[in-house]
Amino acid sequence: MTMFDEKEIKEVKRERARWEQTTLPNWLKQSRERKSEFHNHSGMQIKRVYTPEDMENMDYIRDLGFPGEYPFTRGVHATMYRGRLWTMRMFSGFGTAADTNRRFKYLLKEGETGLSIAFDYPTIMGYDSDHPMAQGEVGICGVAIASLKDMETLLDGIPLDKVTTSMTINGPAPMLLAMYVAVGDKQGVPREKLGGTTQNDNLKEFFAQKLCMFPPKPSVKLTTDIIEYCTRHLPRWNPVSISGYHIREAGATALQELAFTIYDGISYVESTLERGLKVDDFAYRLSFFFASHNDFIEEIAKFRAARRLWAKLMKERFKAKSPRSMWMRMHVQTSGCTLTPQQPLNNIVRTTMQALSAVLGGTQSLHTNSFDEALCLPTEGAVRVALRTQQIVAHESGVTSTVDPLAGSYYVEALTNEMEEKAWEYIHKIDDMGGAIPAIEKGFFQKEIADSAYKYQREIDEKKRVVVGVNDYTIEGDKCPIEILRIEPKVETAQVASLQKLKRERDNRKVKEVLDKLHDSAEKDENLMPTIIEAVKAYASLGEITEVLRTVYGEYKELIVI
Amino acid sequence: MTKVEELTQGVLSGDVRSIARAITIIENNAPEAKKLVSSIYPHTGKAHIIGFTGAGGAGKSTLIEKIVREYRRNGKTVGVVAVDPTSPFTGGAFLGDRIRMQELSTDPGVFIRSMASRNYPGGIARATKDAVKVLDAAGKDIVIVETVGAGQSEVEIIKVAQTVVVIHAPGLGDEIQAIKAGIMEIADIFVVNKADRENASKTAMDIQAILQLNNKETAWKPPVLKTAALTGEGVPQLIEKIEEHRLLLEKGLKHKRSREKAEAELIEAIKEKVVSSVLEDLRKEGKFEQLVGKIVEREIDPATAAEKLLKKALKDAEA
């Protein structure tokens, strides 16, 4: 059933033609439009005005439907925020495990509803804090977690059956998940009650985040190991958070973010099916992660299109039966690369708008960036404002009172349709290349993203894109007016000392035994999760476990596309 | 000591900074470039020079990295000159080959230099052959040249290298095209890289088949090898073949090749010299500009104009 009947559309068409001949020319004569053409970030041309004509072929039930039902355009839950608000999850981590544990408790006290761990560089690259490459990097960009002991300190006093935790970790995800499971075991929390998310999206590393450790094939194998393990043993865990955020922040447009992320999702469904699991056994646990950038409506359209596209894919391509296999649950982070060190308080305004589009787009979970984003890791004061921003959207803006408030807007629906259509084009193109890995090897994603990033920069340089406080409305002699978070070098000294003490005092024979077993298991191409859990419980370090995997899988050398 | 003498000494002693500077001077065609090349020339001729050519993305750089490692294991020192294309529009270049060999940078037995083609045709840069001489004089046992890899006929490499390795990869599609484009004649060894992929054997067979069409009797029949550069598979075999080829050159072919190379270089040098000196004179006299104007106005055609100009220039040269 189309949303407008033929007669109505005809009438609108006629009226628009009349308007274009009578009213519009007068206005254009009086004052020209600011630009000859208007585009969104994805390069789509934006019309002057949208009307029912733009929804001509839309069928309400088929294309929008009701929230909590296929195709989920309007949201994955029937009541959305009238029931439960999204999870307010602030990405945090710095210094030692004890420093971050204090920050976690502070945030929970201030009303945060879920944890999100940022690890430091050595940890995200699978190096121990005492590795030569780790020098000067320990605890600087996140928290240093080199062994189960650090994880115990990090989660001390946090009940893992009550709080869910998201971990931004990819290559070393099996090790960090294993440590989390081990802490849960120690707290006596049954595994089926352990809730949270491992990012574990290794494909996007090759073209977006660039923290690649192993070549593509073993990387996907490890991602799939976690999906398989969680499906069987951790039913409340989201084994993977298929991430567009990094793709976007590396420079992609909204459309590229959407298409490439969905394609990574397709790849993981395929790799998991190859393990012999049934789609309805695991698909409902796949979760997604998107950015919310500046173009308010474009972002909302992207979120809505993403849900509809994924639902169709799961139903049609993968023949899922359970509606829950077709829902796309997402976490959103406001866009860091839109934030500026110039006039940093302006960032609060940007973040507010981006948070609002995420909510209007129907997210399940949200991180809002702090106003000091372009300067340092967030100070306590800055992160509090960022959290308050979410709380204000939730409780004061009124947008949470109804489900999908913008549905039916001509512009929103037209753009949602266009996003979906163009994303399909990309998906078919990547299918034709033979899938995500061949596309990575050809440098396809890399080139697409590099070109978009360069174009974006040129637009700012040429002032075709105004960034307030940067290329317009600047302040002479702009000096940083805010406090900066600094990590003291003593963090590294202390962390290295404590790790080395652990390495001396643990049962080193047992560690060697289990590492040998892991090597064996990796060679035999078994699911590595059980052995890795065993290894972390014996206090084998992150670096030691990674080293075993490096010897089996080799290291990845980046394909650089400028 | 003059600057040239100082640099020459530095190069001969293997000093990295001198080698690097010498190559820059040659590349920029700085005033002392000619003197520098002639002063190192007597010290060249010891290195074995290997050229790697083949389509973009075939895996030349990755394979070179593995080969260098193997040579290092055998105790040989290595120099690499890797050429990337210059943009004809901006004159800029992105020199990306080094990335694949970057870990070798801190090995004192290895010197890697990236070089932009600066619009020189044929897959190398004008300065490549002299840069190779610098590395040769600096005592590198092996000098490797990687060509641009833009897919056009990159045949200049035979004027530089003693052993030319042509690399293909399955799936790039154009092996037959490339072979037709003249690459066939210059190859001493064919390599089908990415042997870990499907179709590598088929590509190798295709090449074999084409080679068989050519049934000229020659002392050296170019072999077709398979490698997987990512894992290093097939690299020792490739080195063995390169060594075989080198020995054959030693036995006699080398003399012929050296003469051919010398001849080509001499012709090149003459051309360069003649063109630049004749042009300079002609420009000075203003005759050149005049004729350009006439060509534009269709009063004279370029060939006749050249004849006219040269008649005088050649007479002067004779006098």
Add this chain to the structure above:
Amino acid sequence: MQTERKIRVLIAKPGLDSHDRGAKVVARALRDAGMEVIYTGLRQTPELIAETALQEDVDVIGLSILSGAHKTLFPRIMNLLKKKGLTDVTVFAGGIIPEEDVAEMKKLGIKEVFGPGTTTELIIKYVCENVPKRT
């Protein structure tokens, strides 16, 4: 034949930092401005950076770092460059480097630091005006 000098630039990412968006944008802008740009990829040690600069005989080294590890890594890089005699190379940097660290970085011999919001035109201009004079 005339001399044909080109500006050779090394863009390097020291340490574990893998934010490459800015470095690549800068590399591409310099290339499009007619320079010869060597970008050695992510996660380079100070030793690799200094050795690359030496062998490639670059005029300019641009360090890009957003990880906050500049305080550890930049002194090492500058020391190694000095040790190798690369004192006539212009070194400049960009990324996330707090204002209050800039003076310290300049004392090490880093000529200029460009943060977020810098136009590529400005960077190109800076390079052109600060190529070391060499004979």
